[in-house]
Amino acid sequence: MSKKVAFLQGNEAAAHGALYAGCNFFAGYPITPSTEVSEVLSAELPKTGGKFLQMEDEIAAMAAILGASLTGAKVLTSTSGPGLSLKQELIGYGCIAEIPCVVYNVMRGGPSTGMPTGPSQSDVMCAKWGTHGDHPAICLVPASVQETYDEVIRAFNLSEKYRTPVMVMPDEIVAHMRERIVFPEPGEVAVTPRKTPTVPPEQYKPYDTSFGDVPPLAAFGSGYKFHVTGLNKMADGFPTTKADIVQAEEERQVRKVDANIDDIVTFEEYLLDDADVVVVAYGSTSRSARYAVNVAREQGIKAGMFRIKTFWPFPDKQIKALAGKVKGIVIPEMNLGMCSLELERCAQGKVPVLGIFRVDGEPINPDQILAKIKEVK
């Protein structure tokens, strides 16, 4: 049987990926350039009894999905730059209270209102450092329509597996371009269920680490009653200021991601085996980078590409290894140097990191990247 094929926009693919992953609750607020996610889900969710809410603001949308997730729902919100800024406090709430949810953020120009219809990659630092306090961060950066679909499913899975908010951040080009997409059959792609308690309600503690770094999460209304707060908490969910407990809990929350980097981090290596120059790229910029690498190869330059698919946690190990092998790293990105900071950190001065930074609302073209590749001596 041939698979179902469609010609979709990145945002539409994201909505369908969410449905495949079992999303049954969406809350959002209209914002360019991510509104198509809302439009598709407002039509699709009620067909299967799911709930679509357009809330009074971005903060409310984030709050509503967290509340719904606590009842066991699989939840999504979608937004863009200014909305991401507004949601940050409650993204932190999701991190400390350990509530699975997916935040889909289309990167447009900024700061503030910036360029609502222009592409950008300037929210990648916001994905990790936007909310205050130490916390785990997972952020996926798809580069095609198919990958947006696939990565939204993976985001739901990671969110349930690690009991933490996960972000999917296509740039506006990926979100709005149209490409062929092949839908997986039901059951073809694994969907991770939430780990729920096996102990009886009277023994249940929502942050009981005897079950590991990711304790089971009961649903409100399923016979379990427990307390959830944004304060530093103990195993039973109640607030504490006891130094040893707070320290241990903060470290555990971050360790959920840090100890599982190899399970979370994904990337693509393109023509890297013999490469002298590596272009590190992500999102739509990687499409220009691939073209530039191909042209460089035709011209006898040993160029390759390392494509970041998981921006957070950052692929430290892979970049460190590359820095020991190549003569230079080229980083094209639609911001004034964000990924490049991480690359410099990982390269530890061993090789130069050459940036191409555009924030004018235009994509980075292959010629720019090729010229930079040639600067590497």
Next chain:
Amino acid sequence: MAFDYDKWLRPGKLPHIWCPGCGHGIVMKGLIRAMETLQLKKEETAVVSGIGCASRLPGYIDCCTLHTAHGRAAAFATGVKMAKPEMNVILVGGDGDGTAIGGNHFIHACRRNIDMTYIIMNNYIYGMTGGQFSPCTPTGHKASTTPYGNPDPGFDIAKLAIGAGATFVARGTAFHANQIDKLIVEAIQHKGFSVVEILDDCPTTYGRRNKYKSVIEMMNRLKEVAVPVKAAEKMTAEQLQGKVLTGVLYKEVKPEYIEEYAKVIERAKAAK
């Protein structure tokens, strides 16, 4: 036989954080009596709050409890109730939490008319942060950030709720303790978004700055200003000067949001 409050309280979580003389405990007891009267199931009841002294209430109640971020109780609660409509959802919080930082969520919760009950403890002040003026602090009164008297006009929470579309609005006071549970019972029984404002006192951060010599004096003020709606009907405008109406102030039957959304689901399924 004395009423058994312990049945509804989480073991080991008292004493509460509230100061001596604070009325929040009176409101909590009223809520507990209401839940007992209605025989709510603890596992099927969510108590949701924001941030502040009043918002610490859920931690003491033996139900599904959600202490959210400042002002966001109504938005979190909307998610809980929409995702699990069979749950009873009760919101609690203070005046600053509900009408300042949470003001937008409050008016839109009133407008949507989702079947939930919001108990607002109005003590005219931000207590937890040390007594800054709130949107409910009377004009001219002193707070830690209005040392020369408050220049801001205040909100009338009940009028705000009615104007925004809440379909049941009541007001009581911490002095009229025996009325609180009756108002909450009626609010929970009402189909739609119900708001119960309880005029409360904060002797620690409000009373001492505004020449109240004691908690008793603050409680007496609540007793003096409160006029039941029925009694007010027989009073002149002059007699009502400076008074606050108490009891059920507003009630109407309007389509409830979850029932309306069920129709959306039916239409979507038919359109497949």
